[in-house]
Amino acid sequence: MALVSSASALGLDVGTSRLVVARQTGDEIRYESQLNAFVTIPNSKITEGALKREHVPHSVLGNEIIVQGNESEKFASLLNAEIRRPMTRGVLDARESSSLQVIRELLVNLLGYRDPFRERKVTFTVPAAPLGAEGSLTFHEKTLRQILNDLGYEATSINEGLAVVYSELESSNYTGIGISCGGGLCNVCLAYLSVPVLSFSVPKAGDFIDLSAAQVSGERANRIRLTKEDSFHFNGFFSDKIHQVISVYYEDVIQNLVKSLKEAFERTGNLPKFSRPIPLVLSGGTAMPTGFRDRFEQLLSQQDFPVTVSEVRMASNPLYSTAKGALAAALSDS
Amino acid sequence: MPENFIQPSDAVEREAAKITDPLERLRYLRRQGPKPPAPAAGLPEMLPLEVTMPRQTFRWTTWAAAITVVTAGLGLWGYQMSANTPAKTAAKLPALTPPTGALPTGVWQVETSATEEVYSNGLRIDLSFATKNRPREEYGIFALDGGTEPVSKSRAPHGIVYHTTESDLAPFEEASSEKLATLGHLLLRFVRREHSYHYLIDRFGRVYRVVEESDAANHAGYSVWGDSRGVYVNLNDSFLGIAFEAKTDNAADVSAAQFTSARMLTEMLRSKYKIAREDCVTHAQVSVNPLNMRIGNHTDWAHGFPFAAMNLPDNYLTTLAAVTAFGFTHDEVLLKAEAGRDWPGLVVADKLVAKAAASEGSTEVRYRSMLQHRYKDIFAELKRQSEKGNEPHSQEGKQ
Secondary structure (H helix, E strand, O other), X not given: OOOEOOOOEXXXXXXXXXXXXXXXXXXXXXXXXXXXXXXXXXXXXXXXXXXXXXXXXXXXXXXXXXXXOXXXXXXXXXXXXXXXXXXXXXXXXXXOOOHHHHHHHHHHHHHOEOOOOOOXXXXXXXXXXXXXXXXXXXXXXXXXXXXXXXXXXXXXXXXXXXXXXXXXXXXXXXXXXXEEEOOOOEEEEEEEOOEEEEEEEEOOXXXXXXHHHHHHHOOOHHHHHHHHHHHXXXXXXXXXXXXXXXXXXXXXXXXXXXXXXXXXXXXXXXXXXXXXXXXXXXXXXXXXXXXXXXXXXXXXXXXXXXXXXXXXXEOOOOOOHHHHHHHHHHHHHO | OOOOOEOOOHHHHHHHHHOOOHHHHHHHHHHHOOEOOOOOOOOOOOHHHHHHOXXXXXXXXXXXXXXXXXXHHHHHHHHHHHOOOOOHHHHHOHHHOOOOOOOOOOOOEEEEOOOEEEEOOOOEEEOOOOEOOOEOOOEEEEOOOXXXXXXXXXXXXXXXXXXXXXXXXXXXXXXXXXXXXXXXHHHHHHHHXXXXXXXXXXXXXXXXXXXXXXXXXXXXXXXXXXEOOEEEEOOOOOEEEEEEOOOHHHHHHOOHHHHHHHHHHHHHHHHHHOOOHHHEEEHHHHEEEOOOOEEOOOOOOOOOOOHHHHXXXXXXXXXXXXXXXXXXXXXXXXXXXXXXXXXXXXHHHHHHHHHHHHHOOOOHXXXXXXXXXXXXXXXXXXXXXXXXXXXXXXXOOOO
């Protein structure tokens, strides 16, 4: 657990499901992630002592101990409880009473306090505004900035979709479409020579699949998520009930994303006239199952999409591409 | 390309392609590339509103276009900040660039007496002229998407407006010390009597509290400002007023000591009230005239305010909500006050209004008229409330 950061600049992906930090050390970029989740357990000295001995990240809040980050999943399984999230739909959950404390603890664990003798820049990702929730985005962005400032960092934010472009589209001079399919949202950004032209988010993403599938199957959303991440592949037919239910809602997410993409581009009357077809990159945990890209491309090709797309490809490292893009933004600012 | 999307020359793209290091190429493009109609990061991107709002009725969509106009402008600020656009004013005042060491995460009071307050960042406030006025009243925050009822209310100071006193000035030299002191003293007595500002910074950089922060000062009068939270109208209750003993036409005469004190005072107030950087603006940026529906009724700091020296972004880039939300226009007086300099926020605001009018199939005149009606409805209601409360909220006191 780092308490003092030694990196020159940091990229931070603040996702509904995971927090990922990217650090450049020499020629190499290193990533570290934590589940953006927590469980609460009753406070007792014995429990707290045990957690300390095992180096389990936790904090004490009144009569409860909060176990946050990666360990929360194990404790949720042990206690047969749902993990809780400090964020929902891409932004801090103002209704979750522990959200600020948890996110702060997670950031302290991931980033550490700034090394006073090194660079202090951190660029963190923010979603594009979901329709009807602009206020919550302001709260989200400013709160994260405040926490990072408190840790000693000079914090700037970057749109999540743009971070994907910075991470993956160097070969096209940072021109193209970046899509990050996360837990709470799918974020889309069209960029031209590194500058965002159109950004928006779609509120159907991984959590929608987990919750919908959990409702239908009677399973816990936790278990649906683990199944989805461990063994799900998207080929259209399953004999297993849970896989079949997941595939139905996955299809819904992809269809909704493609439809939103087409409508957004069509309704934006002044799109740039690109001199050549542009690439589209998919990233994020929700886009990872085998077959996702193929199905997305298939549906997109059936649309009369207003921009000619040269290729639809997966990010080289879908879980880390937004953090890498945020790091590129931080380093290119210096 | 979108109308306000400035395409780079082919040379930029060719030059970028020659750069082999991806990071260097990104750095080059972010500095030399096109300027966007939407933000890169940090603030809500408003293009989604444009693309997700169904077009229902003329009036509704007109408001929707207004949201896009207002917030796309706010977004432009966000992009330009993240792109490290150099601040013109900062370039002129290199000696005033804030220190590069670790900035304080908070400023707190370390000493207080009957005559002085001392703060952790070195700020000293002279209390010998401090006075009360009427208590700060609850003020409304109006939605970016139209309507004449406030969407929320607050009593806390939300921003800072910087002024110049436009008072008589003596040459800033040792031989004029006595005259400088006398003029400063007379000015303080005047602004105290008129409750003109919350703070005055005299020629020597001394900070005087004039009106208590808990009270409203008559500094902003008819005024409008907008940020990502909404639009603020008549800022006496919502913004704190800081005045430099200075004349805006002779801003070069403002002393380094005055700017240093203003930075420390700004840091203290921002820390105390959690004031956002984008809400620290100049009087010329907020002042409006409801009679002729023009901005820039007062022109102090219409140009040349050293935002960078205040550790603030160049807020001249911020699109003026008075134009985009309420259809205000401007005239030759303001252009003259700008002294031929570009005011990017004003230029972009005008373009956005023209674009929104075109997208609605309306003329710019008709579109502005629709926006102006909204302002007049809000203004009439505020005036009614003011008269009911028997408080002249729109007073401005200036020598």
